[in-house]
Amino acid sequence: MTTATAAEDALWxxxxxxxxxxxxxxxxxxxxxxxxxxxxxxxxxxAAAAEVVAVQYPGRQDRHGEPTPSDINVLADLVYRALRPRLAARPTTLFGHSMGSVVAFEVARRMEADGLAPVRLFASGRGGPSVPRTGTVHLRDDAGIVAELDGLAGTDAVLLADEDFLRMVMPAIRADYTAVETYRCGPDAVLRCPITALTGDSDPKAPHEEVLVWGRHTSGDFELRRFPGGHFYLVDEADAVTDVLRRHLVTATTATDPAGQRTAP
Known part of the structure; x- marks a missing residue:
């Protein structure tokens, strides 16, 4: 794999x-x-417990002029290439919400295939990766996609009513939904690292039985944490979710090789 540049890291x-x-x-x-x-x-x-690294996908904010990948595996490849030096430098826990949970899962698979060991994967707001998403939101017109976003209550209603904002972000949103709804993962895709699944108890996008499927995708420990709320439970329950992550980050340890890089067990 070609080594990523500092500019690529800064972009992502x-x-x-x-x-x-x-x-x-x-x-x-x-x-x-x-x-x-x-x-x-x-x-x-x-900030007192760990360095939090937020991934910036193409097609939004300062990257709004870039095309957005409409395939989860392509997106995971790009993320992994850009962040590999960072991922190898210190113990790394992965956290993803909704679409981000399967992107994080695929990045974890690439890490393990490359000899790196994620400390843990926190997968939020989605059923296990082998549970297919068969929706057709990505095929709707713009108004239909806006209605979906409005129903999930994760986007400010003022922004959803802003035509200029929607014109700028709609290509990325449509590409994201295409990626989510066409992603397929076999039941044999299993991580060695432990997985914690986080979910809202009334999330229509993550039924309890589908969230439990995450446990089939690790040979390590699995736990499920439920919180009050819907798909964006982690906004209203921010303190509780943060506490779960803080406790993990404070106590997490991982094996290192003599060069200080983490290695798979």
Whole structure:
């Protein structure tokens, strides 16, 4: 694999707060239509425990002029190439919400295939990766996609009514939904690292029995944490979710080789 440049890392990774020397890192993957700034509050809360790295996908905010991949595996390949030096440098926990959970899962697969060992994967707001998403949101007109976003209550209603904003972000949102709804993963895709699934107890996009499927995709430990709320439960339950992550980050340890890089067990 060709070594990524510092410019590629800066393009894909946002670090909002300095971390203590020797701390691990939490790499966060946004939901469909989401951006790195969604994780700014989490970064502020966890700054004393770890370096929070928020992934910035193409097609949004400062990257709005770039085409957005409409395939989860292509997106994971690009993320992994750009962030590999960072992922190899210190103990890494992965956290993804909704679409971000399967992007994080695919990045974890690439890490393990490359001899690196994620400390843990936190998968939020989605059923296990082998549960197919057969929706057709990506085939709707713009109004139909806006209606979907409005129903999930994760996007400010003022922004959804802003035609200029929608014109700028709609290509990325449509590409994200295409990626989510066409992603397929076999039941034999199993990580060695432990997985924690996080879910809202009334999330229509992540039924309880589908969230449990994450347990089939690890040979390590699995746990399920449920919170009050819907698909964006992690906004209203931010304190509780942050506490789960903080406890993990404070206590997490991982094996290192003599060069200080993490190696798969």
């Amino acid at each position: 990774a946002r670090t909002y707060h300095p971390a203590p020397a020797g701390a691990g890192q939490l790499v966060c993957f946004p939901h469909a239509g989401g951006s790195a700034s969604f994780f700014y509050p989490l970064s502020a809360e966890l």
